[in-house]
Amino acid sequence: MFAIAIRAASAAVMLIVLASGFADAADIQVKIDNFTFNPQRVTVKVGDTVTWLNEDDIPHTVRATAGDFKSKALDTGDRYAFTFTKAGSYDYFCSLHPHMTGHIVVESVGGASATP
Amino acid sequence: MTSDHDGDGVSRRKVLECMTWAGTGVLWTVAGGVPRSLGLIDAAMAQETPGFSFLQISDSHVGFDKPANPNAKGTLEEAIGRVNALPVRPAFMIHTGDITHLSKTSEFDDADHIISQSRLDVHYVPGEHDVLDEDIKLYRDRYGRGSKGNGWYSFDAAGVHFIGLVNVMNLKAGGLGNLGHDQIAWLEADLRARAASTPIVVFAHIPLWAVYPAWGWGTDDSAQALTLLKRFGSVTVLNGHIHQVMQKVEGNVAFHTANSTAFPQPAPGSAPSPGPMKVPADKLRTLLGIRSVTFKPGAQRLAVIDTPLAG
Numbered sequence: 001m002f003a004i005a006i007r008a009a010s011a012a013v014m015l016i017v018l019a020s021g022f023a024d025a026a027d028i029q030v031k032i033d034n035f036t037f038n039p040q041r042v043t044v045k046v047g048d049t050v051t052w053l054n055e056d057d058i059p060h061t062v063r064a065t066a067g068d069f070k071s072k073a074l075d076t077g078d079r080y081a082f083t084f085t086k087a088g089s090y091d092y093f094c095s096l097h098p099h100m101t102g103h104i105v106v107e108s109v110g111g112a113s114a115t116p
Numbered sequence: 117m118t119s120d121h122d123g124d125g126v127s128r129r130k131v132l133e134c135m136t137w138a139g140t141g142v143l144w145t146v147a148g149g150v151p152r153s154l155g156l157i158d159a160a161m162a163q164e165t166p167g168f169s170f171l172q173i174s175d176s177h178v179g180f181d182k183p184a185n186p187n188a189k190g191t192l193e194e195a196i197g198r199v200n201a202l203p204v205r206p207a208f209m210i211h212t213g214d215i216t217h218l219s220k221t222s223e224f225d226d227a228d229h230i231i232s233q234s235r236l237d238v239h240y241v242p243g244e245h246d247v248l249d250e251d252i253k254l255y256r257d258r259y260g261r262g263s264k265g266n267g268w269y270s271f272d273a274a275g276v277h278f279i280g281l282v283n284v285m286n287l288k289a290g291g292l293g294n295l296g297h298d299q300i301a302w303l304e305a306d307l308r309a310r311a312a313s314t315p316i317v318v319f320a321h322i323p324l325w326a327v328y329p330a331w332g333w334g335t336d337d338s339a340q341a342l343t344l345l346k347r348f349g350s351v352t353v354l355n356g357h358i359h360q361v362m363q364k365v366e367g368n369v370a371f372h373t374a375n376s377t378a379f380p381q382p383a384p385g386s387a388p389s390p391g392p393m394k395v396p397a398d399k400l401r402t403l404l405g406i407r408s409v410t411f412k413p414g415a416q417r418l419a420v421i422d423t424p425l426a427g
Contacts, residue, residue, distance in 0.1 A: 034389035035331070057182040057392045059218060059248065065289045073248040075218060076182065093289035096244045099332040101290050 027051055027081075030102065032060050032074070032094075037102035044084060046109050051081040060100065065091040167410040167419070168274035171199060171206040171236070172319070174356030175376035177245065178227040179217035184392035185400060188217070188378035192230050194425050195377040195406050199234045206408060207273060209236045212356035212374060213243025213284065213321030219254055228258070242267055243321040243357065244284040252285070265298050270306050276411055277310060279303065281320040283335045293322030293335035300340050307344055315350040315411060317418070323355040325364055325371045328384035333358050342369065350416045352409070358390070360403070361422050372420050375405040401426035 025047040031038045033055040044050060052062045054074040062071040062080050068090060071080035084090075087108040094100040173195055180188040199209070211231070216223035231238060240259040247255055256267065263269040263280075270279045281303070283293035295303075307316075318324065324341065327333035345351045351369040359381035364371045379392045380403035387393065395403060405424040412419070 035391065036389070056389075057184065059245070063289075072250075073218060091289060095287055096248075097332050098287040098289055098291045099330070 025049070029053060031055055032062075032100075035060075035094075035097055035100055037092075037094075037100060040101070041103045041105070043105040043107060045107050046084060046087055048106070049081050049083040050104060051079055053077075053079050059096065060094045061096055062092055062102075063095045065093060167412040168276070169204060169206045169408055169410040170273070171202075171209040172212060172354055172374050172407040172409060173199075173209060173231075173377055174212040174321075174374040175214040175243065175359055175378055176211070176227055176231075177214055177217040177376065177378035178230075179220060179223035180378050180392075182379075182392060184379040184394045185404075189226055189230065191401070191404055191425060192227070192377045193233075194401070195404070196230055196234050198406050198423060198425065199236070202408065206236065209234060209238045210278075210280070210319050210354065211238055211240045212319050212354060213241050214245045214356065214376075215240065215243070215255075217245055217378075219246055219248035221254060224254055224258060239271070239278070239280060239319075241280045241282055241320055242284055244287075247284060264302055266296075268299050268302060274411065275413065276315045276317055279306065279316065279318045281318060281324075281341070283320050283322045283324070283338075288336070291336050292329060292332055293320075293324075293338070295335060295337050295341055300337065300344075303341055304344050307348075310348075312347045313349055315352075315418070316345060316348050317352045317354065317409075318345070319354040321355065322357045323371070323373055324353050325366070327358060327362060327373065331384065331390040333384065333390070342366075345369065350418070352418045352420075354407075354409070359393075361407075363420075368416070370417060370420075372407075374407050375403065375422060375424070377404050377406070377425075380404065399427075 026044065027049045028042055028044055030042060030050060030052045032052055035056065042050065052071070052074070054060050054076060057076055059073045059075050061073055062069070064070065069082040074080055084104065084106040087106050090104040090106065092102050092104070176192045177188050178192060185191060215227045242255050260267045266285050267282045268280060270277060272278070281295060281299065283295050286296060287294050322335050323333055324335050324338040346367070349368055353369060353371045355373045358373050359376035359379065360373065360383065361375055362373045380395060381390050382393045402424045405422055407420060407422045410419040
């Protein structure tokens with residue numbers, strides 16, 4: 001419970017190492033503003049959580065091209081978090097404004113990196 | 117385009133070019149010109165042959181409350197007030213989508229309540245903001261009855277064939293608006309038996325021409341739909357989505373985008389993103405508005421008049 005509270009409280013910080021679960025699991029934030037995902041390309045490790053925060057005055061969504069994850073419509077100030085449990089390369093886009101695209105590379109904890 | 121048959125083909129083509137140019141010039145005068153002149157032209161023409169007119173409103177975004185317009189409901193009410201004050205009552209209204217901002221039941225309820233005060237039949241197509249619920253149930257239950265597929269349909273009025281298309285669903289990563297194979301196949305069947313002399317009005321939310329693809333302002337497979345419309349002598353395409361008035365003429369096809377009733381968006385490429393544009397409060401109503409479209413039998417082009425809420 002305590003760890004969850006910390007996780008929620010830290011959502012606005014770019015990179016926070018949590019002392020729970022995975023020893024070095026991190027929460028990485030992607031901002032949505034000006035109809036872009038920022039940063040557009042992120043590399044994380046298995047067990048890390050990526051949180052998207054919509055700072056536009058228009059709703060957006062986060063949807064994996066291959067269907068691995070999918071948010072509801074995020075209004076201004078809304079967040080969506082997804083924890084990556086498999087190494088790999090994930091393309092995603094906004095299903096409302098599909099010219100908005102992003103990319104997450106998930107590396108296995110052992111150090112072997114996935115092909116981007 | 118037809119090819120030249122013989123020696124006089126060149127001169128005939130020149131004549132056609134001139135006619136096209138003249139048509140374009142007239143259109144620009146009518147569509148983008150000074151409202152007062154338009155009023156005179158319209159009044160003069162109205163005395164000769166009474167036309168058939170209908171109304172377009174778009175992008176009411178009921179529920180939007182951000183700084184670009186904290187009261188989108190209020191400006192929709194003003195727009196409907198303008199509709200009710202028109203000197204000639206239109207036959208019906210079309211709404212080219214983004215009725216609501218977040219597809220909430222309360223937003224659809226509010227929009228219905230305000231728009232119904234026009235006491236006009238309204239033909240809707242959805243915008244991407246109207247289909248945010250998981251099963252797209254709210255839009256379909258209210259407006260989708262009698263439509264095909266994801267909500268497309270056609271109807272006839274005063275000899276004009278109207279086609280409502282849906283290009284805001286199943287959008288592909290990296291892409292633009294999307295009609296999809298099923299809808300294009302339906303369109304082909306819908307048009308097959310119609311005479312090329314039938315005036316056609318197509319309406320859809322996202323522009324069916326490449327206004328500015330870098331901001332997603334276009335439809336990936338619109339060329340397929342436009343190919344099916346090529347043989348018709350008069351085609352008018354009405355869109356919303358970009359919250360500003362733009363026109364373009366390509367052969368027999370005239371494209372128009374409409375103002376929003378909620379908030380303006382920047383001109384293509386003039387801002388970092390297409391997000392809502394904050395303007396001084398006294399300028400907002402000059403950038404919102406309604407549109408009336410008049411069809412006169414025998415005229416290739418429909419007369420399109422955009423009226424701002426103020427100014």
